[in-house]
Amino acid sequence: MADNALSKLLSTHDWLMADGATGTNLFNMGLSSGEPPEMWNIDKPDNIRKLYKGAVDAGSDIFLTNSFGGNASRMKLHGLQGRVREINRVAASLGREIADAAGRTVVVAGSVGPTGEIFEPMGTLTHTSAVEMFHEQAEGLKEGGADVLWVETISAAEEYIAAAEAARLAGMPWCGTMSFDTAGRTMMGLTSAQLADLVETLPNPPIAFGANCGVGASDLMRTVLGFAAHGSSRPFIAKGNAGIPKYHNGHIHYDGTPELMAEYAILARDAGVRIIGGCCGTMPEHLRAMRDALETRPTGPRPTLENVAAQLGGFSSTSDGTDGAGPAPRERRGRRG
């Protein structure tokens, strides 16, 4: 058994609760749109402490650092590409401080989001440059005391692979989730089954893999059921959005209630998910409702897609590409050799 905090917790718990939203919480503290949230690690560290503490106090066993966009490609937008290491180090060290004061084991997961660029041949990103960017970020997070790297919202297999290699270079255990937001697949067309296969081909597979963000809690559950149906034995992660974003008086509000997220947490647990959390729109009150439900409600049989739709609402597409029931591909007139 690996000696990192996350593996240890997983070995003694049936499920763990991760955190909720970062962006939504920071907006509520006054972050303005277009501003890089990662700079608050340095400029407004008390807000970041408050963000982390909100998750810990609501019962999260794991929380993600405020470093989602902290790679050179994203920070360059703000002319901050020279401060990647510092921004990530501080993101993790603030996390370490809050986790160590929690009075129980809380895992500091160093968030690593996508570069926002496309791989060759369609784009300009290469494996080498992606690994380099992720590695730089990983070293910062490691220096600041992150327990694991938490790669999230990825849509391309190449980017997932590059992040895995960066984790290996940094000597860090890691977790990795993708965002399945396009007809049940990632933007790049990956299905849940394809991600489940992909993780097993890596030289340093993640501790856990799964899905985050995407469309809503129902779609996310369908993806998770796809992992389970594929027969994966590695722990799954589910971090779904609290409903759909709505716009009210100048800020974004997600329409998922704490009650809905509690239902989602129970469905996720019964589907065999080991790490359950939220994503955009998931506030401390949602997390408290989830924790309470997970602790008090009895386990049930693995839910079906019908159960999910009945409790969380319908899906954004009829198929997610794993059941052969999707729309038929176009017939060609004749194939080229």
Added chain:
Amino acid sequence: MADDEIILADLSDDELVLQMHDDLYDGLKEEIEEGVNILIARGWTPYDTLTKALVAGMTIVGADFRDGILFVPEVLLAANAMKAGMFILKPLLAETGAPRMGRMVIGTVKGDIHDIGKNLVAMMMEGAGFEVRDLGINNSVEKYLEALDLDKPDILGMSALLTTTMPYMKVVIDTMKEKGLRDDYIVLVGGAPLNEEFSKAIGADAYCRDAAVAVETAKAYMLRKHNAISA
């Protein structure tokens, strides 16, 4: 039939156009260039070549993208092939004074680096005969306004992939309102976290869930605009 080599030059016009639709679908850039050159050599007008071979082909790609049959990598390859065809046709279209669908300025909002969807929209709009100026990523309200002033487009397109950046669209629209410019433009917005309700709440004309819908929406608004002028 994989071993049957297809000789484009041997195909009749109708068959060639259908084959070009397939080749666009498969993202075959050189074959598209060849097909365009053959049609032009056979005396097709640049405009017919554009609409019947390229635009019609991209419409199929767009529909299958919308329906979850094709995904971003395939569409990028198809758009790339289309661009290669467009590159040949552009100077010819300018010479022959072919009709333009309209003009669009498009860009990803401030704080947001994501441009995959925005690039797709730009390419598909060009494929549909629009003149597109792409402002790239990370655009401040000042940059949008400058481009509107300079290019006098019919349409302003804004894109955001993050919930942290999408509210910036409202900043741009509000500034347009303040300056009395809002009604001079059709404002289309798009991006993964957006939806219809959001687009209404911020005062955009329409939300476009993908590049194919963006083209359909843009065409519909242009038609309305023309009707309003001629009425």
